[in-house]
Amino acid sequence: MTSSAELRRVLGAFTTGVTVITTGWPRPHGMTANAFTSVSLDPPLILVCVAHTARLHRSIQEAGAFAISVLSAQQEPIARYFADSSRPDGTAQFRQVEWYEGPNTAAPMLARTVAGLECKLDTIHDCGDHSIVIGEVVHAERDPALAAAGALAFYDGGYRPFIP
Numbered sequence: 001m002t003s004s005a006e007l008r009r010v011l012g013a014f015t016t017g018v019t020v021i022t023t024g025w026p027r028p029h030g031m032t033a034n035a036f037t038s039v040s041l042d043p044p045l046i047l048v049c050v051a052h053t054a055r056l057h058r059s060i061q062e063a064g065a066f067a068i069s070v071l072s073a074q075q076e077p078i079a080r081y082f083a084d085s086s087r088p089d090g091t092a093q094f095r096q097v098e099w100y101e102g103p104n105t106a107a108p109m110l111a112r113t114v115a116g117l118e119c120k121l122d123t124i125h126d127c128g129d130h131s132i133v134i135g136e137v138v139h140a141e142r143d144p145a146l147a148a149a150g151a152l153a154f155y156d157g158g159y160r161p162f163i164p
Helices: 004-011 055-063 076-083 090-096 144-149
Strands: 019-023 029-033 036-041 044-051 065-070 099-101 108-110 115-127 130-142 151-155 158-162
Touching: 019 044, 019 055, 019 076, 019 108, 029 044, 029 055, 029 076, 029 090, 044 055, 044 065, 044 115, 055 065, 055 115, 065 108, 065 130, 076 158, 108 115
Parallel strands: none
Antiparallel strands: 019 029, 019 065, 036 044, 044 130, 065 115, 099 108, 115 130, 151 158
8 A cells, every 4th residue: 555655755746737726705715726627618617626624625615616826937925825824814814915806706816827717616526535626617717928928836846837
């Protein structure tokens, strides 16, 4: 049987993009995540994986909606901020970053990101110590200039700029 430490080391060889998942009312919260992928174009579905113990898990269930901000290569400080469990809770955690309300869900969407999505909660599947959260995309946007400048990636336990 493979140990958790060995599995983490092996999975670290897979490069992923870096996102911040956010929820709005009634329990605003954000969390850095790299377990994100598209599921379907018709209907438009994506998924994120969230630990059962994460504050975001409960927030998504209560809000019934969430947003995903795909970070640019220059946004490593934002990734680190939303990965830090000592940041303030609730709306106070968003005072440190520039954001705007998503037009359909009012979930916070971070400014100057490569792309952003708003989703209505579709289903949650419990799987091990995480849940697979599937969202129906109700709004999607992309900044071509920021996308051309590169996205933030995560590889081998660290953040790396991905420059196309």
